[in-house]
């Protein structure tokens with residue numbers, strides 16, 4: 001009984017290493033945030049898209065789409081956030097809503113086709 005328990009515990013430990021990441025959804029677009037910029041600044045994607053905000057900066061950043069009120073990605077330093085959204089074709093502006101960040105350069109162009 002004790003041996004079985006140990007064996008199960010070891011298997012669980014092994015299976016947890018490197019196998020617990022969710023595969024990236026198709027069409028994933030990653031935007032990296034630093035102080036005070038996004039990279040890339042011109043992004044092309046499709047009408048069904050998944051955006052990922054990766055914060056490689058030292059302070060909190062978010063990512064919003066101008067004119068789209070029900071979408072935002074928020075990430076603390078060294079963290080990331082992912083969200084899917086359906087957009088009509090067109091050009092959109094991505095920006096960070098933290099006070100002063102957009103003005104400092106945290107803005108990007110999203111081209112949906």
Ligand SMILES: [Cu+2]
Pocket residue numbers: 060061062096097098101106
């Ligand atoms: Cu910011």
